[in-house]
Amino acid sequence: MASLPHDDRFQTEADRLIAPGHDFGSVTDKISQIVLKRRTPLGWWVGFGIGFLLMNLLFLTIVNLLFRGIGVWGPTVPIGWGFDIINFVWWIGIGHAGTLISAILLLLRQAWRTSINRFAEAMTLFAVACAGFYPVFHTGRPWVAFYWLFPYPNTMGLWPNFRSPLIWDVFAVSTYASVSAMFWFIGLIPDFATLRDRANSKPFKIVYGMLAMGWRGSAKHWHNYETAYLLMAGLATPLVLSVHTVVSWDFAVGLVPGWHATIFPPYFVAGAIYAGFAMVLTLCIPLRKFYGLEDFITMKHLENMAKVMLATGLIVAYGYTMEAFFGWYSGSNYEQFMVWNRMTGPYWYMYWMLILCNVIAPNTLWIPRLRRSVPFLFFISFVVSLGMWLERYVIIVTSLHRDFLPSSWGMYAGTRYDWAAFVGTIGLFITLIFLFVRFLPAISIFEMRTLVPGAEIEEEKA
Amino acid sequence: MSAPSAPAERLYGLMAEFHGPAEVVAAAHAVHEAGYRRVDAYTPYPIEELTEALDLHHSPLPKLVFAGGTTGLLAGFGLAYWASTIAYPMNIGGRPFNSWVSFIPPTFETTILFSALTCVLGMLALNGLPQPYHPVFNVEAFVLASRDKFFICIEAADAKFEREETRKFLRGLPDVSAVHEVTP
Numbered sequence: 001m002a003s004l005p006h007d008d009r010f011q012t013e014a015d016r017l018i019a020p021g022h023d024f025g026s027v028t029d030k031i032s033q034i035v036l037k038r039r040t041p042l043g044w045w046v047g048f049g050i051g052f053l054l055m056n057l058l059f060l061t062i063v064n065l066l067f068r069g070i071g072v073w074g075p076t077v078p079i080g081w082g083f084d085i086i087n088f089v090w091w092i093g094i095g096h097a098g099t100l101i102s103a104i105l106l107l108l109r110q111a112w113r114t115s116i117n118r119f120a121e122a123m124t125l126f127a128v129a130c131a132g133f134y135p136v137f138h139t140g141r142p143w144v145a146f147y148w149l150f151p152y153p154n155t156m157g158l159w160p161n162f163r164s165p166l167i168w169d170v171f172a173v174s175t176y177a178s179v180s181a182m183f184w185f186i187g188l189i190p191d192f193a194t195l196r197d198r199a200n201s202k203p204f205k206i207v208y209g210m211l212a213m214g215w216r217g218s219a220k221h222w223h224n225y226e227t228a229y230l231l232m233a234g235l236a237t238p239l240v241l242s243v244h245t246v247v248s249w250d251f252a253v254g255l256v257p258g259w260h261a262t263i264f265p266p267y268f269v270a271g272a273i274y275a276g277f278a279m280v281l282t283l284c285i286p287l288r289k290f291y292g293l294e295d296f297i298t299m300k301h302l303e304n305m306a307k308v309m310l311a312t313g314l315i316v317a318y319g320y321t322m323e324a325f326f327g328w329y330s331g332s333n334y335e336q337f338m339v340w341n342r343m344t345g346p347y348w349y350m351y352w353m354l355i356l357c358n359v360i361a362p363n364t365l366w367i368p369r370l371r372r373s374v375p376f377l378f379f380i381s382f383v384v385s386l387g388m389w390l391e392r393y394v395i396i397v398t399s400l401h402r403d404f405l406p407s408s409w410g411m412y413a414g415t416r417y418d419w420a421a422f423v424g425t426i427g428l429f430i431t432l433i434f435l436f437v438r439f440l441p442a443i444s445i446f447e448m449r450t451l452v453p454g455a456e457i458e459e460e461k462a
Numbered sequence: 463m464s465a466p467s468a469p470a471e472r473l474y475g476l477m478a479e480f481h482g483p484a485e486v487v488a489a490a491h492a493v494h495e496a497g498y499r500r501v502d503a504y505t506p507y508p509i510e511e512l513t514e515a516l517d518l519h520h521s522p523l524p525k526l527v528f529a530g531g532t533t534g535l536l537a538g539f540g541l542a543y544w545a546s547t548i549a550y551p552m553n554i555g556g557r558p559f560n561s562w563v564s565f566i567p568p569t570f571e572t573t574i575l576f577s578a579l580t581c582v583l584g585m586l587a588l589n590g591l592p593q594p595y596h597p598v599f600n601v602e603a604f605v606l607a608s609r610d611k612f613f614i615c616i617e618a619a620d621a622k623f624e625r626e627e628t629r630k631f632l633r634g635l636p637d638v639s640a641v642h643e644v645t646p
């Protein structure tokens with residue numbers, strides 16, 4: 001084995017990305033045994049069971065919705081977008097951290113992304129699946145919605161309106177889901193090969209063997225593979241920025257006060273990354289604890305994620321400030337009223353809770369001691385998730401409920417079916433995450449090998 | 463299966479096993495300098511230096527992806543243009559039928575989608591995957607290529623391949639831990 005690498009990545013406890021004493025073999029065995037060991041831990045069954053029950057609640061609400069129509073949900077004139085769009089934007093935003101970690105941090109050569117990228121990408125996929133549920137079922141009868149969502153030659157000779165942000169949204173979200181799935185899958189191919197070679201039971205060998213597609217780690221393969229991986233990162237980077245930009249255009253292209261603002265795209269993207277990192281923390285803190293992965297997901301990872309959350313949280317806070325400033329500076333009665341109504345109107349408590357969660361709470365992360373406290377990070381990740389949900393609530397509901405004409409003002413509250421669908425998608429998410437952790441390597445094995453001391457070849461030896 | 467006592471058997475090639483990345487890269491340089499060309503190395507993670515050592519040609523993937531992206535761009539814009547001006551012209555708030563600015567977001571997304579599809583399918587095609595069978599898997603120790611061992615295989619189809627000569631050459635490489643025969 002070559003001597004220790006010369007960079008200081010492995011030197012101090014606070015800075016290292018992998019605990020000392022690991023080699024290629026131990027990294028491989030430690031991660032693959034989570035998947036390959038025969039007994040499923042009891043805790044897994046408990047978590048999966050909870051998720052599975054809640055997921056069935058989602059199925060029940062879908063059946064109820066399809067039989068009775070979307071009147072069972074709360075949205076009605078003037079608030080035509082309620083929980084369905086709030087939750088859609090919330091979920092899709094959560095997904096963004098996965099792509100940021102896997103693509104943007106790869107291009108920026110941030111080695112710390114390596115141990116968290118795999119499950120962050122899985123989180124992206126599952127969050128997009130949860131997000132997709134809402135607009136599809138908000139159409140009421142999705143099977144007759146296809147002709148105005150997707151461009152295909154239909155018997156009516158109709159084509160979608162390409163000037164509409166809602167069609168942009170369909171293109172953006174479906175491309176995002178497809179590209180994320182492909183990126184995730186090619187990342188998994190070498191690890192499937194590892195599992196194929198390690199699996200003890202015949203069925204697992206066959207399944208992982210088929211998924212690995214005959215991967216043999218040849219230098220020629222790796223050469224094309226690395227090129228493809230880098231290209232995918234380069235493609236996913238502008239894509240992820242475009243997705244939440246397009247989502248923000250669903251609002252910003254409209255004329256409603258509180259929606260019609262040029263700051264929306266950058267502030268939505270920052271908010272998405274902020275919410276996504278909170279969800280990555282929510283998932284990886286229990287994961288590293290229960291599976292003993294502290295060697296691979298170190299304090300350095302948690303602290304870096306906290307720093308990203310702090311930075312994006314400050315951008316989001318800037319967005320709120322500018323929103324209020326634009327409202328005042330516009331000189332428009334409607335815009336000024338919207339800002340005042342948000343802060344002091346019937347939904348004032350939502351607004352101030354949002355400020356508490358998204359503007360005040362992340363500033364605690366300036367303090368190094370709090371940033372390095374695992375329980376505190378776990379707590380703050382929930383605060384941020386709640387804050388981002390409130391942000392979408394405030395943007396959608398308070399903008400719509402009092403627009404231009406006082407005669408068309410109204411109030412909104414989610415019905416029990418709205419809540420059931422929301423809790424149900426959380427169940428779907430939990431179920432998928434638990435299945436993922438049980439059957440696929442939650443940490444990229446082949447990329448972890450590159451972090452092992454001696455993996456990098458020193459110039460004079462090569 | 464490495465069966466040394468069956469000289470009449472046809473061979474796919476000979477495979478040398480190494481313990482570390484630096485050793486396999488040094489060996490790859492030696493193999494290349496000795497004039498062997500039908501050579502491949504097998505490693506548990508990508509090693510950039512091996513690409514240079516084995517003098518692998520540049521991957522044509524970036525050009526393919528560019529072509530895919532261009533197709534996506536033209537297809538996306540063409541679809542939006544054709545649907546909005548020819549197939550189903552609709553007056554929306556007095557905007558021109560060819561309101562090309564609004565067509566940019568869907569065009570951008572199809573560009574990315576086509577590029578990504580080309581990238582993934584192109585990578586698999588260039589690597590010849592899925593491939594249900596390959597002779598290297600006949601070597602028992604090869605399961606460790608996906609764990610912590612490094613291999614170099616010289617194929618019998620190489621012009622310079624000579625069973626005993628090549629075996630002796632591989633055995634003589636520094637830090638080699640074993641030499642296996644690869645049955646086809």
